[in-house]
Amino acid sequence: MSKTLIVLNAGSSSIKFVVFDVTDGKPTALATGQIEGLGASVTRFNAKDGEGQSLGEREFDKVSGAIATHENAVDLILNWIEETLPGTTVVAVGHRVVHGGVRITTPVLITEEIIAELETLIPLAPLHQPHNIAGIRAAHAAFPGVPMVAVFDTSFHRNHPFVNDTFAIPREYYNEGVRRYGFHGVSYEYVTRRMKQIAPLDAEGRVIIAHLGNGASMCAVRYGHSIASTMGFSALDGLPMGTRCGNLDAGVLLYLLDQKGMTSSEIRQLLYTKSGLLGLSGISQDMRELEASDTREAREAIDYFVFRVRREVGALAATLDGLDAVVFTGGIGENSWRVRERVLQSMQWIGIDLDEEANHRNARLISSPLSRVRVYVIRTNEGLMIAEHTLDLLGLGQAA
Numbered sequence: 233m234s235k236t237l238i239v240l241n242a243g244s245s246s247i248k249f250v251v252f253d254v255t256d257g258k259p260t261a262l263a264t265g266q267i268e269g270l271g272a273s274v275t276r277f278n279a280k281d282g283e284g285q286s287l288g289e290r291e292f293d294k295v296s297g298a299i300a301t302h303e304n305a306v307d308l309i310l311n312w313i314e315e316t317l318p319g320t321t322v323v324a325v326g327h328r329v330v331h332g333g334v335r336i337t338t339p340v341l342i343t344e345e346i347i348a349e350l351e352t353l354i355p356l357a358p359l360h361q362p363h364n365i366a367g368i369r370a371a372h373a374a375f376p377g378v379p380m381v382a383v384f385d386t387s388f389h390r391n392h393p394f395v396n397d398t399f400a401i402p403r404e405y406y407n408e409g410v411r412r413y414g415f416h417g418v419s420y421e422y423v424t425r426r427m428k429q430i431a432p433l434d435a436e437g438r439v440i441i442a443h444l445g446n447g448a449s450m451c452a453v454r455y456g457h458s459i460a461s462t463m464g465f466s467a468l469d470g471l472p473m474g475t476r477c478g479n480l481d482a483g484v485l486l487y488l489l490d491q492k493g494m495t496s497s498e499i500r501q502l503l504y505t506k507s508g509l510l511g512l513s514g515i516s517q518d519m520r521e522l523e524a525s526d527t528r529e530a531r532e533a534i535d536y537f538v539f540r541v542r543r544e545v546g547a548l549a550a551t552l553d554g555l556d557a558v559v560f561t562g563g564i565g566e567n568s569w570r571v572r573e574r575v576l577q578s579m580q581w582i583g584i585d586l587d588e589e590a591n592h593r594n595a596r597l598i599s600s601p602l603s604r605v606r607v608y609v610i611r612t613n614e615g616l617m618i619a620e621h622t623l624d625l626l627g628l629g630q631a632a
């Protein structure tokens with residue numbers, strides 16, 4: 233009988249999953265998929281195999297009521313695994329959780345005490361944490377007795393020096409948890425580990441990793457450890473994103489509140505769902521669509537995105553006291569040679585010389601032999617990182 237491990241990433245209206253075969257203690261992806269539109273009039277399920285070939289799609293309308301909750305969705309995933317991969321046993325579930333707060337700095341076995349602690353962190357991540365917890369509860373009901381592990385997006389950043397961990401507001405807020413946590417930590421940890429395999433010398437140096445996807449942030453890594461992130465207290469700060477604003481003068485919030493009379497929930501909607509590339513272009517949050525558009529607004533949205541990434545290269549290099557390597561990852565970072573080319577042009581002053589041809593074909597190394605700073609494109613794999621942590625923590629890994 234084969235053994236499988238499931239990784240779940242539960243959001244507000246979607247659950248993404250990866251099914252790994254772990255029979256020999258080493259995770260091999262069998263399927264990835266998602267259920268989108270939870271609570272909406274139409275809910276969609278789709279799954280692909282390890283090579284990206286479709287394993288099926290289904291749609292559920294609201295009338296059937298088949299998938300209204302996270303519980304229904306996890307049940308559907310379980311049933312689908314049983315149908316599609318008969319004769320396998322789910323031995324563990326790994327969960328992506330956005331916030332571990334100040335205290336949780338490593339992956340943990342999920343217990344009722346841990347769930348209670350995660351609930352206390354809901355005010356710090358109200359848009360993500362409740363759904364992560366709903367996913368945990370749903371999986372607990374669907375897989376009774378199966379051990380579950382939580383892996384956190386904040387963990388990788390928890391050793392930032394004080395100056396990169398605080399805001400300049402009275403200390404009492406820092407003490408109660410108003411800190412620059414930083415996110416996308418699972419992706420940064422994966423990329424850092426991959427670098428140790430493919431570029432071990434650079435992995436020990438001063439590295440900027442740019443995770444550029446629908447969510448986007450950058451991280452300064454020294455000797456394999458994060459020392460600064462462009463994301464702060466929430467996943468709003470730093471770079472502009474698909475629909476999130478990125479760095480914003482706090483005075484704008486006061487203006488929206490005082491002069492425009494907006495409520496906090498209206499402001500939340502504006503900053504999380506209507507801003508970023510979508511807000512600036514008025515067309516789309518999707519970089520591919522913006523690159524294909526010839527409107528001035530689309531061009532300016534990309535201009536702003538590129539400008540902020542370039543600015544952070546300079547800022548993070550200063551934080552690192554210099555630079556040895558830059559890594560691009562995430563949907564835009566891995567695929568958009570245009571964005572990478574524009575970010576890196578005229579950067580010889582910092583030691584970066586782009587190999588345009590290698591960049592065009594999304595090669596792993598895209599800097600020229602003359603470049604003092606190496607530039608890499610590394611495909612992130614958050615699901616695999618979570619699977620490895622889950623196996624390690626449960627003693628189910630290859631070494632066990």
Ligand code: AMP
Pocket residue numbers: 444445446447474517518519520521523562563564567568569
């Ligand atoms: P992610 O959230 O990491 O899946 O990244 C999603 C983003 O990557 C979207 O803005 C996509 O438009 C962008 N993206 C994916 N493939 C490409 C591509 N070939 N060229 C430009 N952008 C891309």
